[in-house]
Amino acid sequence: MTTHTSPPAETGAGALRLEMRGIRKVYPSVVANDGVNLAVRPGEIHAVLGENGAGKSTLMKIIYGVTAPTEGEMRWEGQPVAVASPAHARGLGIGMVFQHFSLFETLNVTQNVALALPGAPDLKALARKIEEVSSRYGLPVDPRRMVHALSVGERQRVEIIRCLLQNPRLLIMDEPTSVLTPQAVRKLFETLRQLAAEGCSILYISHKLDEIQALCHTATVLRAGKVTGTCIPADETPASMARLMIGKELPVCEHGTPSGAGEVRLRLAGLSHACDDPFGTDLKDIHLDVRSGEIVGIAGVSGNGQQELLYAISGEEPLAEKYPVQICGVEAGRMTPDQRRSAGMGFVPEERLGRGAVPRMSLAENALLTAHASNDMLRHGMVNFAAVEKFSDACIRQYNVKCGGTVAEAKSLSGGNLQKYIMGREIMQAPRVLVVSQPTWGVDVGAAAFIRQSLIDLRNRGTAILVISEELDELFEVSDRIAVIAKGRLSPSKPTAETSVEEIGVWMSGMWPGAEATGEVRHVA
Amino acid sequence: MEANLFTSMLFATVVAGTPLLIVGLGLLVSEKSGVLNLGAEGMMAMGAIAGFAVAHETGSSWLGVLAGMGAGMAMAAVFGFLVLTLLANQVASGLALAIFGVGLSAFVGKPYESVTLAAVPAIRLPFLADIPVIGPALYNQQALVYLSWALMWGIVWFLYRSRGGLVLRAVGEAPSAAHAIGYPVIRIRYLATLFGGAMAGVGGAFLSVFYTPLWVEGMVAGRGWIALALVVFATWRPLRVMVGAYLFGGVMIAQLFVQGSGMEINMPSQMLSSLPYWATIVVLVMISRNATTIRLNSPVSLGQPYRADV
Known part of the structure; x- marks a missing residue:
């Protein structure tokens, strides 16, 4: 660079x-x-x-x-x-490479490229042309592979090649x-x-x-x-x-010194899980402790098991055994997400609309969905709407959410504002452990800084926080320790101060000291 | 005697499976583009009465088939307008279309109630029909039976070999991506929907003009629903639709034979009659339960309205 x-x-x-x-x-x-x-x-x-x-x-x-x-x-x-x-x-x-790729997963690379070209190109000749362009511009990709089997980086290359073929x-x-x-x-x-x-x-x-x-x-x-x-x-x-x-100075996060890590709040003890989705990633023997008062970051190129890891920790994907996920000393592997919340864990999934919030429900209703155990929202099995309203309103004000009030539909908010609301909703429940995936994905700089600061403040109050993110800068900004996930395996963690973007970048392609030198890793370049 | 029995059962199986095959293939193409048309039963019913009426008035069974095709397409056009132009909910519109078609066919079919047509003679394929046992069953059939085989191979070729098929699958998988690279999503979905309607109409006409051949209210008897189920359980693959269609036809014929033979069996006849339905579904589920094949073959956007971003 x-x-x-x-x-x-x-x-x-x-x-x-x-x-x-x-x-x-x-x-x-x-x-x-x-x-x-x-x-x-x-x-x-x-x-x-x-x-x-x-x-x-x-x-x-x-x-x-x-x-x-x-x-x-x-x-x-x-x-x-x-x-x-x-x-x-x-x-x-004019060619365009989209942020959310416009590729068709069930087709192979050549077919995907052919769809964007005029006329009816001969697929064999086209495959050769793809190889030619890919070697000329240093964009290695195999034209015969199905798109669903490609990593995100490879998909991007396909998109670029598709544009380049149109000169x-x-x-x-x-x-x-x-x-x-x-x-x-x-x-x-x-x-x-x-x-x-x-x-x-x-x-x-x-x-x-x-x-x-x-x-x-x-x-x-x-x-x-x-x-x-x-x-x-x-x-x-x-x-x-x-x-x-x-329009103003770039906000900076006040990191502060770690309060000295306390007791283990979240322990992953040999977490392995075979993924049901044929295009997903299997988790293999993951060990990690997250202590009170620290933020542990997990880096990795997307599609290396981050999603599966979050589902296994949150309980969306229940495990066969109890011991691999331990929340505050309780073996939680077979618990439902709701039981895990009761055990003191909060989570913010990557997908804001659909997992983090129900798109067509109001903000107040979305608050009720995860925070119902706290703040007196339920009384004798009935919803206490005044309390829900109050909680939601407090969240909107404290987290500076720009929206049409507590009645606004979740999907009417911009990505950054909805993320602030979801983060606020989880943080206000004062979780003992918070697991966050991609906290600032698609969020503007101002909101991102605010969200990161909220995470650090929460850490300073003693919560154990696990952040799974694909943005290295972010992990280096907020984490006390960093580990890397590649092909469903987790590297050992390292204090942020003792590592560098370069080193983590190498680890992201699966090559950390002591890593099994097996098979091809889903890495980029 | 044994061989004769097998031949006649095989013959009847193919005849019984043909309308399901034709309708199923049409629905498959429509669903591959992302349009879920639950109105198959109604389109078949309209195809059956239109085909029967025209065949009866003109004396030409082929004009009848064409009329059935036209009626099915007209029904599909109404559906397409509702769900593609007006973005109505596909499930609700499809259910309405099914009820509407069955009712309307009964209404316009009143004058033809229980009228019969002369049976259309089969076409005997030279040499092939002389193959012992299976020859007379498979190659001494109605022209539409042969055409349904051609249709199946045509669709296999179209979907997996031609550019048009590639575009159709792309539209069904990710309509917004297809739009972004410049394909007219709505127009392609209209064409697929119309094709589905045309095939449903032909399937209906096959029932009333060749199979029975007469018109009775409600004669489609749930075949539209079965065809819909076949496509799903066959994971949107043409060859499996054919397996399912003939399996259904075969079990249907076998249980009719058992019921008619006076054989002593300790089972209520209703159980026997339900056999083809669940046997087909169980078999198709068994052969299609691989998660990867489902994911690779099912149209992701099925049933979701698409509106171009303007």
Whole structure:
């Protein structure tokens, strides 16, 4: 991430590859883009920086023809165009790699690529072409494999290859690095630089300031649907870009010194579990102690057993034996989630809508679902609505949740606000053990800092916290100890102060000291 | 005598299984695109009466089949408008379509109640029909029986070999992803739904024009529901739909034979009559319970309305 090529020389306004002028997009309840201007030159890597809900995705959808702007003009290589559909965009030479991949799991790589190409390509010839492109750009992938069997990083490569086969002149990358190891990120950046050097423009959407500084020539910053500035990232500091992005200083977490770990609150004693889902990961002999007053982080590339681990700990997937999961000394392996909550555990699953909250229920009802044992919410088997209301209202105020009150449906909240609410709901129940998966996934910087601070405060009050996350920066920020999960096995843990992103990155590909050197690990690059 | 009995039972099995096969294949294509049309029973009933009426009026059984196909498609078009354009709930709309079709067919079929048609002669395939025992059973059948086999292989080819099939499966698996890479999800689902309706109509017409051949109210007798179940328990795979259809037909014929033979068995006749239903489902569940095959073959978006993001 150290090499930095200078942006291509300015060659006059006529040479712009893409120009957006005065783009405005109005949705029934919100103005997503308001007078947005954007100019991208050939061969330029242009960052679009902004928090969640700043209007980045809407702008990209307009460029890619998924949705039409209410007002404004788009110029492609100097000519005004109205992109009618993604197919039209691809015809113009615009490719997009989506944040949530648009791949079909039950098809193989070649078929997935074929679907995005015009006409009816010969699959055998196409497979050869895929191999060619993949070796040329350092994106190794086997065209015959089924997509469901690929790791997230491999899927991303398939998406990129799919775009490259259409010889794009503009490639849109939507938050591409959230699923990669640090080493894989560096490789991706090499590929992108190579592409840019060949004349392809790249629109790089992200909220990660260090990545933008390492990769991008220019940046356009959006806040609340408006452009708040354009800059050359290399000349800025993360703090100055953050100011443009969130309108104030980047919040920092007060970590404080660990209170000195207390008694073991959560013990995983040889947790093994075969996964029912044929595409899932089996957990193998996991040992871990989480003590009162400490935060233990589990890193790993997604799809290496994080989800299965959370389900095994939370009780969503009950185990065959009692001893592998121990909550505050109680063998809980066969308990239901509700019994585990009674034993003192709280959990925040990764999936906010559907697991963390019921999308169509109000916030108050969602509070009742997990917090019913506390705060007098149930009386003689009847719901005490006043208490539910009070709890929910307190949660909204304390955790600064922007919403339409306790009656708002969970799905009407933005990701960050709903996550704050869910975190608040769990923390307010004062759990003795809290297990959190991806606490700030898809959450904007301000909310993420707030959530991390809440976790640290909770630790300081003596709760044992286990954080499973794919964001290394986050784990290094909040954890006292870090372990890595790879292919369903857990590495030994190491105090955060004694390790580095580099070391954990190596561990993420399954290679920690003493790891069994067996089989291929689902790693990236 | 034994061989003769086997031949005639095999013959009857194929005849009994054919409407299920045709309807099941149509539903399979529709469901692969993500559209769950529970109205098969109603579409079959409308196909049966339309086919019968036209065959009776014109004297042409083929015009009857075409009319049945048209009636099934018309029903499917109504369903498609409700669930694809108006985004109505597919389950509720499908149930309504089933009830509506059965009722409407009884109403328009009043003048034809218990009228019969001349039996359509079978087509004997030269040489093949001379194979001992199975020849006369399999190769001395109605043209529609042969066509149903062609249909099955055609669908296997379409789904797994052609680009159109690839697109159809993609739409059924992840409609928003298919939209994002530029496929007209709603139009593809309309086409699949119409195909499903057409096949349900043909299946109905087969019953009233070739199988019985007469019109009686309620003559579809739950076959639409069985075809729906077959597709699910066959995990959306055409060959297994055929296995299920003939299995159902075979057990149906066998239990009818047992009931008719005066054989001494200590079982209520209702139990025997229910045999084909549960035997088929048990067998299909047994052969299709592998979690990986289910996950690989079931259309993920089945029954979920899709609206393009604008």
